[in-house]
Amino acid sequence: MAAAWELVREEGLASLSMRDLGKRVGMRAQSLYSYFASKHEITDAMFLEGYQAFAGFMLRAIDDEQLANDPVGAAKTVARAFVDFCTSDPVRYQLLFQRTIPGFTPSPRSYAVAVDVYDRMREQLATIGVRDEAAVDLWTAVLTGLADQQISNDPGGDRWTRLVDRAVDMLLADIEMNTQDTGEKA
Amino acid sequence: MAAAWELVREEGLASLSMRDLGKRVGMRAQSLYSYFASKHEITDAMFLEGYQAFAGFMLRAIDDEQLANDPVGAAKTVARAFVDFCTSDPVRYQLLFQRTIPGFTPSPRSYAVAVDVYDRMREQLATIGVRDEAAVDLWTAVLTGLADQQISNDPGGDRWTRLVDRAVDMLLADIEMNTQDTGEKA
DNA sequence: GTCTATATTTGGATAGAC
DNA sequence: GTCTATCCAAATATAGAC
Numbered sequence: 001m002a003a004a005w006e007l008v009r010e011e012g013l014a015s016l017s018m019r020d021l022g023k024r025v026g027m028r029a030q031s032l033y034s035y036f037a038s039k040h041e042i043t044d045a046m047f048l049e050g051y052q053a054f055a056g057f058m059l060r061a062i063d064d065e066q067l068a069n070d071p072v073g074a075a076k077t078v079a080r081a082f083v084d085f086c087t088s089d090p091v092r093y094q095l096l097f098q099r100t101i102p103g104f105t106p107s108p109r110s111y112a113v114a115v116d117v118y119d120r121m122r123e124q125l126a127t128i129g130v131r132d133e134a135a136v137d138l139w140t141a142v143l144t145g146l147a148d149q150q151i152s153n154d155p156g157g158d159r160w161t162r163l164v165d166r167a168v169d170m171l172l173a174d175i176e177m178n179t180q181d182t183g184e185k186a
Numbered sequence: 187m188a189a190a191w192e193l194v195r196e197e198g199l200a201s202l203s204m205r206d207l208g209k210r211v212g213m214r215a216q217s218l219y220s221y222f223a224s225k226h227e228i229t230d231a232m233f234l235e236g237y238q239a240f241a242g243f244m245l246r247a248i249d250d251e252q253l254a255n256d257p258v259g260a261a262k263t264v265a266r267a268f269v270d271f272c273t274s275d276p277v278r279y280q281l282l283f284q285r286t287i288p289g290f291t292p293s294p295r296s297y298a299v300a301v302d303v304y305d306r307m308r309e310q311l312a313t314i315g316v317r318d319e320a321a322v323d324l325w326t327a328v329l330t331g332l333a334d335q336q337i338s339n340d341p342g343g344d345r346w347t348r349l350v351d352r353a354v355d356m357l358l359a360d361i362e363m364n365t366q367d368t369g370e371k372a
Numbered sequence: 373g374t375c376t377a378t379a380t381t382t383g384g385a386t387a388g389a390c
Numbered sequence: 391g392t393c394t395a396t397c398c399a400a401a402t403a404t405a406g407a408c
Contacts, residue, residue: 141332
């Protein structure tokens, strides 16, 4: 798996081949079939690993103390964690969030894990005040947009990532304005 | 070219092959080389066509009257035009804005056209009040983010595109707050 | 578990006849 | 301009020896 990640970071997701992977780990491509039944299984394992890393990274990002004492700061911490996760590994970002690998569909098992991770992310967003569907969708769009522009147009730089805090202030102001206050406690 | 667009919309950008394209236009793959020196030339021509369509579509989107009488409405018109252009043809979006086609790099000539189009877009953004670099970058990130989520997670629907007007209000409020007013006229 | 040998498919591209 | 014939390369995958 480590060799596979190395390779796709060097050559791109679409260029991963059994031959290259075999060479990288010091064997023939055919020998890999003792470990994975197909190339698809390898990609699927990477997909799964990526989502597990995502969940771990995001859940470690904030602690209860910041959440209680500094909700806006907590929101920024979460947002920065998300964008950092995306930009730190563009190929992983492409595999997890863009799905542009020709012909790849995650297995039901991996897909289920991904869905579960999204559920936990939604819970985390709720804790920082991003609750209703439209707010979640806008939050997601803005942060993936920043990550995407950063990766596409200024790889390795910070032209877009440095806008994350500003974007969070913008989003929170918008959410406050657009949330129908029912007068009840949440 | 029309057949090539058809094919990539059906099968994806990466799956475009000379054989398929030949079949679609009623000839052998080899005969296509009378028209294009290579497959790369075809992709490059699509890239160029895409940017020309983009420029035409965006420049037609607003008229001077709306710009003068209703600046916020004009901003929304421009934003909607952009997102509509992106979501109306996901494959073209991928070719023009995502650059994930394995091995494709636009020719200098096509690239120059793309750069020129971006310059004109920046001028258009300036007319609706999006002027300094950070504002342009944030605007771009938010709208590509919406388009991207729409294409990836709700193709054919409107879960994200319906947030465009709200996003523009959000952006304009943010830009007004973050622009250092020098006290001079622009 | 790893190898060699091989099957099979796919796709870009060229040569040369007509 | 279009065809047939062909070359070449890359890639997944299987069979079977060791």
